[in-house]
């Protein structure tokens with residue numbers, strides 16, 4: 001692996017709202033670590049976007065070429081892949097990652113992102129929800145993740161990672177934004193996006209799981225008609241997403 005130069009890491013992975021001097025555009029870098037479950041790391045690779053080929057797609061190409069799903073070579077071995085990305089994936093890459101993991105049931109993939117890409121646009125938000133609902137956790141990087149990335153992928157010359165000003169505050173703000181995005185799902189009746197109230201396990205215990213007007217409680221913007229209490233097929237990933245499944249790493 002060609003380790004990232006220190007300056008590239010600080011500039012590209014920095015989570016400040018605006019890129020600091022010299023104000024160069026921050027691009028997508030994807031650094032991944034591959035290891036068999038309970039085994040040593042077998043690969044560490046850093047990728048960048050290339051013309052019309054996003055770093056995530058290049059990552060998928062690389063892993064596919066290893067044929068990790070070949071039971072003849074690898075038996076029933078489980079593989080864990082951790083990616084550190086400067087920007088969260090776009091919708092197309094999110095879809096590709098989900099399809100890739102679906103085709104490779106023995107791969108456990110998780111992403112750590114420094115920043116959210118076009119987080120104010122619905123399509124990009126949908127991509128994040130799709131990843132989450134498909135069991136590919138996306139976590140916002142904070143000091144421990146930047147440090148891990150620093151030690152594993154940067155030509156650090158033995159120097160410790162130096163957090164930049166307000167790193168943790170920025171990370172917490174970005175994480176709050178991500179959680180808000182993940183709390184939204186589409187209404188099964190009108191398909192409009194509606195926020196869900198945060199899950200409170202204690203209140204779930206006290207309340208019956210099925211109430212008389214469950215849909216009204218969840219989607220107050222869309223009062224039910226008599227027919228809307230008929231069973232509705234759960235929305236497909238394109239129409240709306242169920243909320244998170246269990247993390248494969250928990």
Ligand SMILES: [Zn+2]
Pocket residue numbers: 054056089090091092093094
């Ligand atoms: Zn992309």
